[in-house]
Amino acid sequence: MGSQSYEDAIEALKKLIIEKDDLKTVAAAKVEQLTAELKKVSSLNGKSFDPVERIKEGFVTFKKEKYETNPALYGELAKGQSPKYMVFACSDSRVCPSHVLNFQPGDAFVVRNIANMVPPYDQVKYAGVGAAIEYAVLHLKVENIVIIGHSACGGIKGLMSFALDGNNSTDFIEDWVKICLPAKSKVLAEAESSAFEDQCGRCEREAVNVSLANLLTYPFVREGVVKGTLALKGGYYDFVKGAFELWELQFGLSPIRPI
Amino acid sequence: MALTLCGRARRLVSATSIYNHGCLQRLQQTGSDRFQLGEAKAIRLLPRRTNMVQELGSREEFMQENIDTETSYDFLDEMRQRFLKFKRQKYLPQIEKFQALAIAQSPKVMVIGCADSRVCPSYVLGFQPGEAFTIRNVANLITPIQNGPTETNSALEFAVTTLQVENIIVMGHSNCGGIAALMNHQNHLEQPSSLVERWVMNGKAAKLRTQEVSSHLSFDEQCRNCEKESIKDSVMNLITYPWIRDRVKRGEVKIHGCYYNLSDCSLEKWRLSSDKNSNEFYVSNREIWS
Numbered sequence: 001m002g003s004q005s006y007e008d009a010i011e012a013l014k015k016l017i018i019e020k021d022d023l024k025t026v027a028a029a030k031v032e033q034l035t036a037e038l039k040k041v042s043s044l045n046g047k048s049f050d051p052v053e054r055i056k057e058g059f060v061t062f063k064k065e066k067y068e069t070n071p072a073l074y075g076e077l078a079k080g081q082s083p084k085y086m087v088f089a090c091s092d093s094r095v096c097p098s099h100v101l102n103f104q105p106g107d108a109f110v111v112r113n114i115a116n117m118v119p120p121y122d123q124v125k126y127a128g129v130g131a132a133i134e135y136a137v138l139h140l141k142v143e144n145i146v147i148i149g150h151s152a153c154g155g156i157k158g159l160m161s162f163a164l165d166g167n168n169s170t171d172f173i174e175d176w177v178k179i180c181l182p183a184k185s186k187v188l189a190e191a192e193s194s195a196f197e198d199q200c201g202r203c204e205r206e207a208v209n210v211s212l213a214n215l216l217t218y219p220f221v222r223e224g225v226v227k228g229t230l231a232l233k234g235g236y237y238d239f240v241k242g243a244f245e246l247w248e249l250q251f252g253l254s255p256i257r258p259i
Numbered sequence: 260m261a262l263t264l265c266g267r268a269r270r271l272v273s274a275t276s277i278y279n280h281g282c283l284q285r286l287q288q289t290g291s292d293r294f295q296l297g298e299a300k301a302i303r304l305l306p307r308r309t310n311m312v313q314e315l316g317s318r319e320e321f322m323q324e325n326i327d328t329e330t331s332y333d334f335l336d337e338m339r340q341r342f343l344k345f346k347r348q349k350y351l352p353q354i355e356k357f358q359a360l361a362i363a364q365s366p367k368v369m370v371i372g373c374a375d376s377r378v379c380p381s382y383v384l385g386f387q388p389g390e391a392f393t394i395r396n397v398a399n400l401i402t403p404i405q406n407g408p409t410e411t412n413s414a415l416e417f418a419v420t421t422l423q424v425e426n427i428i429v430m431g432h433s434n435c436g437g438i439a440a441l442m443n444h445q446n447h448l449e450q451p452s453s454l455v456e457r458w459v460m461n462g463k464a465a466k467l468r469t470q471e472v473s474s475h476l477s478f479d480e481q482c483r484n485c486e487k488e489s490i491k492d493s494v495m496n497l498i499t500y501p502w503i504r505d506r507v508k509r510g511e512v513k514i515h516g517c518y519y520n521l522s523d524c525s526l527e528k529w530r531l532s533s534d535k536n537s538n539e540f541y542v543s544n545r546e547i548w549s
Contacts, residue, residue: 049367051426051515052528052544058385059526059548066382067524078434078522083376091414093366094388096381099349102341105377112395113410114417123457128409131397131458132374135436139455144334152361154417170420171404171502176413233334240361242350244342246335 066105073106083109086136088116088147088211095150100237100244109136115155116147117179118211121218130218137220137230145215148235149208156204159184160196179214180207205245208234212249225251349388360389368392369418371411371493372430373399373437380430383519383526392418398437399429400461401493404500412500419512420502427497430517431490438486441466442478465489483520487527490516491542494531498540507533516542525549 017024067074085108089097097103097110111132118133119126136142149156159177168174183206187199194202212232215221224230232249350357368391370380380386380393394414402409418424441459444451451457465488473484494516498504506512514531529545 049425051368051428051513052530054368054390055384055428055517055526055528056548059383061385062383063524074521074524077377080434081376091392091394091418093364093386093390093392094360096379096386096388096393098379098381099388100342100345101338102344103376103379105379105382107376109374109376110379110395111374112393114414117410119410123454125408126410127454127458128396128400128411130454131437134454135397136374139436154421170416172408172413172416175408176410231334235338239357242346242354242357244338246338 073104077106081106081109081140083107083136083140084143085109086133086140086142086145087111088113088118088145090114090116090148090150090153090155092150092153094239095148095237097148100148109140109142114173114176115153115159115180115207116149116211117155117176117207118147118214119179120214133215133218134220137218137224141229143229144231144233145221146233146235147208147211147215148237149204150237151201151204151240153200153204156180156207157200159207160187160200160203180210183207183210205234205236208236209249215249216251222251226253228252357388364389364392364422366390366392366418366422366424368426368428369394369415369422369424370428370430371395371399371401371415373397373432373435375432375435377521378430378432378519380428384428384430384517392422392424394418397455398435398441398459398462398489399431399493400437400458400489401429401496402461403496406461415497415500416502419500419506423511425511426513426515427503428515428517429490429493429497430519431486431493432519433483433486433521435482435486438462438489439482441489442469442482442485462489462492465492487518490518495540498531507531523549 013027017027083106085103087097087101087103087108087110089095089110089112091112091114097108101108103110109132111129113129119129121130123130133145136145155173155177158173159180162169162174162177164174164178164181180203183203186206187203191199191202212234215232216225221230221232225232232251234247234249236245238244366389368386370384370386370391371394372378372380374395374397380391380395384391386393392414394411396411401411401415404412419427437455437459440455441462444456444460451460462485465485468488469481469485473481476484494514497514498507503512503514507514516529516531518527519525520527525547526549527545527547529542531540532543533540
């Protein structure tokens with residue numbers, strides 16, 4: 001459709017009108033509609049996005065409406081933090097836990113990465129995640145770790161689309177999303193014939209379960225869960241339907257019984 | 260008094276309150292389709308249609324079945340309150356915007372911030388859903404490409420190459436626990452014993468520069484300086500990624516640094532500029548808002 005130049009397109013239209021005179025009114029209406037659309041597009045592009053102005057406006061609003069209206073809270077927060085929750089959420093711009101779960105400053109220690117994944121315990125690789133969990137569990141002594149997946153996740157879509165056979169097309173993305181390969185295998189085994197979108201939806205939830213299980217490979221997490229000082233929860237935010245689901249991972253040792 | 264609900268009423272079981280004789284009372288589920296009126300407890304009006312998890316019955320019944328997980332009921336309650344507040348105050352009033360976002364996101368900004376509970380970039384910088392792709396880790400550290408994969412650089416790659424964000428903001432903050440751990444760590448020759456120390460040692464260069472010029476200052480003041488130096492290092496490490504460096508050189512991506520001081524609620528921000536002729540990068544457009 002876009003193969004003709006502007007001049008060629010106009011010429012073709014003129015030729016058609018000469019041949020079929022009664023198409024004049026139709027053509028006029030369509031050209032009018034096109035002109036209006038293009039005007040709208042050009043006016044939007046005129047207002048270019050200035051990130052500095054945007055964050056200045058955001059910060060000034062925050063200071064005026066939140067910080068200055070609650071000096072007691074912010075005074076305490078300046079001394080230290082003691083959040084009850086640690087949250088793993090996706091880096092997706094649409095799922096910030098401060099909005100979706102209304103977390104206020106001081107409520108939740110939040111880690112955000114692609115597809116909210118937790119890799120298994122490793123002293124060397126992906127040490128950043130381990131550091132965050134260690135800080136939250138041992139220093140901040142959070143009571144809950146919540147992993148929140150979401151609908152239409154690009155990372156999970158990548159996990160389901162990439163071949164992940166070692167021939168990587170990206171520098172880091174494929175290496176990262178293959179953390180939740182067990183979720184992909186499970187979904188393909190259970191729902192091989194379902195539509196791709198449906199498979200992605202299942203994988204988004206299964207990936208949370210894989211990450212929850214990976215949490216247990218961290219010794220300090222396992223200790224906290226067995227002692228009962230730490231709980232592991234999974235969540236799923238569906239922004240297509242406007243819904244939220246919640247579940248938990250139960251892990252413990254039953255009392256010893258002589259048989 | 261026992262009620263049997265059937266059909267549509269049963270499917271609306273998530274509405275857990277009914278008006279009876281002019282006052283609001285809770286429904287207690289005593290079987291899969293049986294309910295009885297319980298005492299009016301904390302009265303909450305739930306929206307008629309909610310997709311939240313099904314009502315679990317009264318607290319006592321739940322506790323009986325789940326005696327080991329005492330905190331679960333309260334947790335569920337709390338999360339429900341939080342989500343419904345978001346849904347009522349933000350999601351439903353702007354439903355068209357959220358439906359458009361559900362189809363695709365096109366944020367113009369990527370933010371790398373600290374996981375600290377007090378410095379959520381959406382909160383402090385006012386980003387609304389859809390505006391900023393956000394990475395949060397301990398002490399907002401970005402490691403150079405030669406250090407290999409981290410969870411941060413896979414997210415960087417996605418945001419820059421797939422989402423094609425136009426701006427990258429690295430946001431640090433005062434009173435950072437990660438930086439304090441870095442400044443506290445004594446013996447650099449030994450392998451760090453904890454995961455936290457191992458991770459924050461990525462900021463070693465910032466620590467050394469800080470100690471060179473501010474060893475006469477108090478520990479707290481040194482930490483403030485190190486926090487700022489670390490932001491600069493993270494920004495420079497962004498440039499080690501070729502797909503970022505190329506875009507910055509072409510003017511397609513702009514990089515900004517930000518430091519949020521949470522004691523006095525001030526924000527210092529600056530831009531990373533590059534000289535078109537040379538390969539130099541330098542700090543410019545520094546401003547402080549307070």
